[in-house]
Amino acid sequence: MKTASIVAAAGFVTCALCYKPLVSSKKLQNLVTLEDLLAGSQDLQDIADANGGNRAFGGGGHNATVDYLVKTLEELDYYDVSTQQFVELFSAATVDFTAAGTEYSAGYMTYSPSGQASGSLIQVNNLGCIVADFPAAVSGNIAFISRGECTFAQKALAAKSAGALAAIVYNNVPGTLSGTLGGVGDYPPTVGVSKEIGDTLLAAIAAGTVAATLDVNAIQENRTTWNVIAETKGGDHSNVLALGGHTDSVFAGPGINDDGSGTIGILTIAKALTKFKVKNAVRFLFWSAEEFGKLGSFHYLRTLNGTISGNASEVAKIRAYLNFDMIASPNYVLGIYDGDGSAFNFSGPPGSGTIEKDFELFYESKGFPHVPALFTMRSDYAAFLENGIPSGGLFTGAEVLKTEEEAELFGGEAGVALDENYHQPGDTVDNLNHEAFLLNTQSIANSVAKYALSFEGIPAVNSTLRKRHAHVQRHFGHLSARGDYGHSHVHHGPCGESAVVA
Ligand SMILES: [Zn+2]
Structure with missing residues (x-):
C-alpha cells in the first residue's frame, strides 16, 4: 500500500487513498495558473534549445518531449499511461x-x-x-x-x-x-x-x-515515434472524454505556441484533475507527427476503429473529443470550432454543437468575446470527425491576418498575422500571449469538469462514419478549389485536402 500522499515534481499533491471530491468547474479552473503554464512552456523551449531548435517528430527534441510527458504523467499516479509507437517517413x-x-x-x-x-x-x-x-x-x-x-x-x-x-x-x-x-x-x-x-x-x-x-x-528517412496516452484510472471507461494536442513542432522552429500551448494546457489540466474524482473517464492524447499530416491521430483512430486490429467498438466509447492546437497566439482571437455549422455550414457529428455552445457560454460568463473557427480538417480533430465522434476545441489563430472587426473585439493589431511566428523560429516561449493562454486553459478546465460528470446533450456515437468521410471529402474538395482556408497547418491527410493543393 502506498502512503497517503506524495508530492510530485510540479507541486501537485496526489492522494491515492484519501477522500477526493467530485470534480467541479470552479475548483478545477482555480488550479490553473499562468506560472504553471509558462513553466511547462519553458520546459518545452529548453528541450528544443537542447536539440537543434526544434521538436520535429522522430528527432531528439520530439523524443525528449515524449519522455517528458510520460514521466510527468506517470508521477501523478492517477492515470494509466501508455505510448503508442509507429513509424513514418520524415x-x-x-x-x-x-x-x-x-x-x-x-x-x-x-x-x-x-x-x-x-x-x-x-x-x-x-x-x-x-x-x-x-x-x-x-x-x-x-x-x-x-x-x-x-x-x-x-x-x-x-x-x-x-x-x-x-x-x-x-x-x-x-x-x-x-x-x-x-x-x-x-x-x-x-x-x-x-x-x-x-x-x-x-x-x-x-x-x-x-x-x-x-x-x-x-x-x-523513416522515423519511429510515439503518441502518449493517459487515461484516468477512475471513471467509466465506456464513456470517455478525450482531449488532445500535438507534441511535435515543424523542423523550422521550437513550436511553443504550435502546439506547445495545447500540450502544456492539457498537461496542466491533467495535473489539476488528480485532486478530484470523475464519473466519466478522461483520456489525454498527445499526438505525434501532426505537422506531417496528422499521422499520430489517424494512426490512433485506425487502431480504435478496427482498421489495424481490434474492433470498432472502441470508437464508440469516446463520447467527445476536444482539440487544442495553438491556444496562445500572440495576436490572438478566441476561436471556437463551429460544431453546429452555424457559421460555416460545415458541422461536426451530432453533439458537436453542444460542445461549441458550452465553450461559448464559458467566455460569455466571463465577459469575453469569441468567434467561430472553421473545421478546416487541418488538425487532429479530423480523425475524430471522420469517425463520427462529437468534437470541438479552441484555436487562437495562425498565419491568417487579423481583421479590423477582430481587432475591435480582441485588441491586437489588424492586418498582422494572428501568429506571425507560425511555423517559424520565432515560435518561442517569449511570444506566447499570456491572457489567451490562461483564459483558454481555464476554458478547457470548464469543459473537462462538465463532461467528466455528464455527457448530457451529446448523443452517443453511431456508425455513420463512412458516409461522413465522403461528405468531408466533398466539402474540402470544394474549399481547396477556392484555396479558402481559415486555418493553418501543412497537411496531407487521408482526405486529400489541405496544402497539397495550391
Ligand atoms: Zn499545430
Whole structure:
C-alpha cells in the first residue's frame, strides 16, 4: 500500500487513498495558473534549445518531449499511461534562395528532393498546371510559378517535364508559403515563397533577367515515434472524454505556441484533475507527427476503429473529443470550432454543437468575446470527425491576418498575422500571449469538469462514419478549389485536402 500522499515534481499533491471530491468547474479552473503554464512552456523551449531548435517528430527534441510527458504523467499516479509507437517517413530541409543578389526566405515543400540549381528565374504562364504553361526558356533555368488551381506536385512535375532545374511557387494570397508534394516522386527541388516576394521578383523579371540560385538540403528517412496516452484510472471507461494536442513542432522552429500551448494546457489540466474524482473517464492524447499530416491521430483512430486490429467498438466509447492546437497566439482571437455549422455550414457529428455552445457560454460568463473557427480538417480533430465522434476545441489563430472587426473585439493589431511566428523560429516561449493562454486553459478546465460528470446533450456515437468521410471529402474538395482556408497547418491527410493543393 502506498502512503497517503506524495508530492510530485510540479507541486501537485496526489492522494491515492484519501477522500477526493467530485470534480467541479470552479475548483478545477482555480488550479490553473499562468506560472504553471509558462513553466511547462519553458520546459518545452529548453528541450528544443537542447536539440537543434526544434521538436520535429522522430528527432531528439520530439523524443525528449515524449519522455517528458510520460514521466510527468506517470508521477501523478492517477492515470494509466501508455505510448503508442509507429513509424513514418520524415522529410525536412534547409532552404537557401537568392535572386538578383538578394537572399529571400523560402519554405520547403515536404518531399522535395535535395539539390542545387542556378539559372535565370523564368515566369511561368497561367498557373503552371500543364507543361504548355511553361515557356521554352524554363529549360535549364528556374521556373517561377503562381500558386493556384492544382497541387504543388502537379506544378513541380510540369516544371520538370519542361526542363526546369527547380520550381519556386509564389503565394497568391498574403503570407509565406510552404506545403507538401504529398509523397516521394520525380520532382525537381521545389520550394514556396510569399506573395510579397513573388510580387517583388515578378517586377524584377519584367524589368530584365533575374539570376537566381536555390539550394535545398533535405532529409528523408523513416522515423519511429510515439503518441502518449493517459487515461484516468477512475471513471467509466465506456464513456470517455478525450482531449488532445500535438507534441511535435515543424523542423523550422521550437513550436511553443504550435502546439506547445495545447500540450502544456492539457498537461496542466491533467495535473489539476488528480485532486478530484470523475464519473466519466478522461483520456489525454498527445499526438505525434501532426505537422506531417496528422499521422499520430489517424494512426490512433485506425487502431480504435478496427482498421489495424481490434474492433470498432472502441470508437464508440469516446463520447467527445476536444482539440487544442495553438491556444496562445500572440495576436490572438478566441476561436471556437463551429460544431453546429452555424457559421460555416460545415458541422461536426451530432453533439458537436453542444460542445461549441458550452465553450461559448464559458467566455460569455466571463465577459469575453469569441468567434467561430472553421473545421478546416487541418488538425487532429479530423480523425475524430471522420469517425463520427462529437468534437470541438479552441484555436487562437495562425498565419491568417487579423481583421479590423477582430481587432475591435480582441485588441491586437489588424492586418498582422494572428501568429506571425507560425511555423517559424520565432515560435518561442517569449511570444506566447499570456491572457489567451490562461483564459483558454481555464476554458478547457470548464469543459473537462462538465463532461467528466455528464455527457448530457451529446448523443452517443453511431456508425455513420463512412458516409461522413465522403461528405468531408466533398466539402474540402470544394474549399481547396477556392484555396479558402481559415486555418493553418501543412497537411496531407487521408482526405486529400489541405496544402497539397495550391
Ligand atoms: Zn499545430
